[in-house]
Amino acid sequence: MLAAFVGGLIIAGALIWAVQFGMKVRDRELPRPRPDEQPHLPDGGAVRESREIREPDEVPHAVGKERLMPYELHKSSTRTGKDQHRRRWLPGSSGSFGGGGVGHH
Numbered sequence: 001m002l003a004a005f006v007g008g009l010i011i012a013g014a015l016i017w018a019v020q021f022g023m024k025v026r027d028r029e030l031p032r033p034r035p036d037e038q039p040h041l042p043d044g045g046a047v048r049e050s051r052e053i054r055e056p057d058e059v060p061h062a063v064g065k066e067r068l069m070p071y072e073l074h075k076s077s078t079r080t081g082k083d084q085h086r087r088r089w090l091p092g093s094s095g096s097f098g099g100g101g102v103g104h105h
Contacts, residue, residue, distance in 0.1 A: 053081040 057079040062068045 053084055053086065054078040055081040 055078060057074050057077055059073065060068065
């Protein structure tokens with residue numbers, strides 16, 4: 001019984017020390033930003049998301065040269081796809097791995 005009481009006192013003392021240590025650390029941190037320093041929406045309103053289908057943009061071949069220079073490469077490895085029609089999932093078609101569906105009818 002005495003061991004349980006001493007163990008409880010040790011745990012309570014450790015918890016009190018942890019809280020005091022956390023308060024000291026928090027006092028050393030920078031103050032929280034004031035309401036006027038908080039981020040706000042741009043004047044034009046919220047920025048809208050744009051969706052597009054991308055396709056790979058292959059590296060061009062170096063015709064008549066030994067190698068391509070960096071300024072001859074495209075800025076991105078993908079480009080806007082020619083077909084922007086988004087293919088939708090159809091019920092009954094194969095969906096997820098292990099979905100157990102029967103596939104196309």
